[in-house]
Amino acid sequence: MKRILKQFRGQTISIYIALIAVVILFSALSPTFFTASNIIIVLRQVSSLGIMALGMMYVMLLGNVDLSVGCEVSLLGIVMSYCMVEWGLNIPATIFICIALGLVLGLLNGFVVTYCKIPSIIATLGTSWIFQGISYTICNAQPIYGFPEGFSVLGQGSVGPIPIPIILFAFCALFTSFVLNKTVYGRTLYAVGSNEESARLSGVNTKFIQITSYVICSCFTILASVILLSRVNSGQPSTGIGQEMNVLTSIVLGGICFTGGDGQVSGSIAGVLVIGVLQNGLVMLGAGEYVQLMVKGLILLFALSIDSVKQFIKSRQRTAV
């Protein structure tokens, strides 16, 4: 127990409070909210967002950001649709192309940030316009549909009662937690994010770490885009637009430090769940999309201000001693 508490002490606890609060709130307001079937629905809804958020963690822990993940999802989706429908490729070949392209996009982001030395927020804004432009050009702004049978299994199928996307999400979370906490690569990532200069002077190849972080982020985005495409079962150039903001919101909620070096997988997952629960619960209550936006914004500001209030109280306590 003490160990668990020690784990939590370093990071923000407000996200867990927020998560519990919204769950209790919606359970009270809607009788169907806290049921097994609805919980599964929520989890399935957030799984692609969650996978992207986990990928973004690698980038954010270095103090960078990747704004292009949303448009990357769109682009990969459109390319896969085009391969299957226009070229008639089979599913494995399509996914292979998707992975290859995704890795190239990740490398491109990493290259622009690391070697062209453009601040990541600007660099990935730039690449995101490019990705968006390409996807609209390929499909001529028209949705593409008519995928081979079996493609929808990934997004819509399930193993027993549990949908496949949830399983993939859980796997990604365990994987990321393992990599970040237990491996040399993960701990070096934290070191670079916490003090890049120190790490560089200690002989860390910081450029390698930065580039690979974008490639890893892209790997998670690839998975998310396959899941999304298979769930929607038609390729639309607007699928991913705005997703990057959801991803950012959830992991910032989860206490990932914007300047890098601090943050845990558990926090990110809680952040993702808060976003998912809000979306689901508000729909249940009959609130529209626009209300959802407002609530999301309020929760973000509220959750983050809890931390400053906490720090204020802490500084007063220090005086009292």
Place this chain on the structure above:
Amino acid sequence: MAERILVVDNVTKTYPGVKALDQVSLAFEKGEIHALVGENGAGKSTIIKTIAGAIKPDSGAVLFERKDLTKMKTSEIRGCGIEVVYQEFNLALQLPVYENIFIGNLAGKGPGNRLADKKYMIETTKKLFEKLGIRIDPESRVDSLSVAYMQFVEIAKAVSRNVRILIMDEPTATLTNAEVEILFKTIRKLKEEGVTILYVSHRMEEIFELTDRCSVLRDGRYIATVHTKDTTRKELIRYMVGREVSETFPTRKSRIGEEVLRAEHLTGNTVSDISFTLHKGEILGFGGLVGAGRTETVEMLFGAARVESGSIWLHGEPVKIPNPRAAVQKGIALIPEDRKRHGLILDKSIMENATLPMLKRFARGSVLNRKLQEKATREQTEALGIKTPGVDQLAKNLSGGNQQKVVLAKWLISSSDILIFDEPTRGVDVGAKQEIYQIMNRLVESGKSIIMISSEMPELLGMADRLIVMCEHKMSGELSKENMDQIQVLELASGKK
């Protein structure tokens, strides 16, 4: 003669407008503690950076066991066992101590050594700390440690890499006496193991207590190398400054007048129950150990931290100082300890820095009048003796002493009459120190009042009219000029009374 392990051979390094190093040659022997002294801007940092490979010299070579370091990559130089503990710590603050020790070189296990071996790293760190006589929990986060402990982590980090040459840049600047003792013990232990130590410090006592030999630089040129035991303080200072400098404190003829500032039972910002008065033309010293709460106290006076209870009186009137802007308007100025972070905008010119608080005064309507700004700045740079080619020089290009004067110029231009100096001579060399003391004297003679926080005992005793001593976030006593002596202050500061 002992083995020469590291030789700096005829190194020259030029920056635009400045010759930072001018054909400097130095030799270091194996297992010696070698001090590198000189005023700010003498080229000590440039030498260190050249040895560490952080900068490449224009000409000349640095030979380590006959290998030329200037031709190597930074990582290869580190591979030779050359480590630098810089003044600005290079630690990953959010990470635990043991990961900082192993940063860039995490111990691995499992397939291909891909998994971080936490247990091994913690054990090794523990052993290392025991060897060095440091008591720190390897698993605590670095940002939870005090500055002194961070310093020890830095040293331990260097030692853990089989250090052969350890370069320390003013390691004691932020340490208390007890901590300095531990540090010296550690350094001597390393020396016994054959490590060569390059020790940069402004504190003369330390150089005489610790070092074997001493090399002096001045204005980027090599002046002399002496055996420390064969030299005197006076001689060293003469080498450093190039002229005789008195180390005594200049006398002043100030008349102490009426009360200008009074704090009553001031509590907040981690300190509690602080009461004192400050008079016109007076220098009030604040003594105590690092971390005793002195900076925290003046932050409240300056409105940089919230006052929880107690009151502040200015010229006999109770006042509220909710933020630094209010303090500036009331004529209170803070010359902070960390001038690079809190006192100056390094990338802006002297003029922009100096006129920042009172920009309105230099504007017609809302449009700035550059001529007026320039005139006011020039007056101050002349009065304070800031050595610079012009007021457009960027603050970051100035030496420590001159930067300090720019911060001061800023407040003199805005005609503040209560000046709070937080460690005014930290990182400032002997010559510039004297100048700063003289400036402070001139200020109080002209009727201003000064609060001076200092950790340097001679400075406190020499400059202050009265002393407030703090201990563990409380006021532990007040001493008037007559009963001010070193023992009294130390006892109060360590809470013995």
